[in-house]
Amino acid sequence: MPHAKLTFTDVSLTVNVPAGTRIIEISEKIGAGITYGCREGDCGTCLTYVEEGAENLSEPSALEAQVLREAMAGRNDRLACQCQVLGGTVKVRHG
Template identity: 65%
Template sequence: MPKAKVTFEDIGVTVTVPAGTRLIEVSERVGAGITYGCREGECCTCLTKIVSGGEHLANPSVLEDQVLKDNLAPRGHRLACQAQVLGGDITVRPG
């Protein structure tokens, strides 16, 4: 199974995870600062800047793409609860 290295700039931690893992899952495991309100109905609170390696993430789903547009998310940002790693090296930071 392919692996990916995800680096969280806010805490200076890099971890290796299996392909298909969502960024929010990794963030929770390592204690990174990506916040989320998904379980409270606050969509888009997990907005995450993809510093590098965006090409190593699965394409946004129709739902994610719409939420990003509706919230005027800046270019290069993804929803951590939706973004799945495919492999390679990815660097992210909250917000």
């Protein structure tokens, strides 16, 4: 299975992850501190800023895109509960 490198810059942690893994799952496992309320893409509390590697992430689902619009999120913001790391290198920070 292909792997990717995910860095949480706000807590200076980098890990190798299996491709297809959601950012929130890794945050929970390593204690990176991304807060969340639902894991279903509805609430927006896991809003995460993508500093690098957005091209290595899954495309936003219709639900995620709607929540991002409603939250007036920036173009580099994603929901960690919905966003999957597909390969390469990705750097994110919470909020």
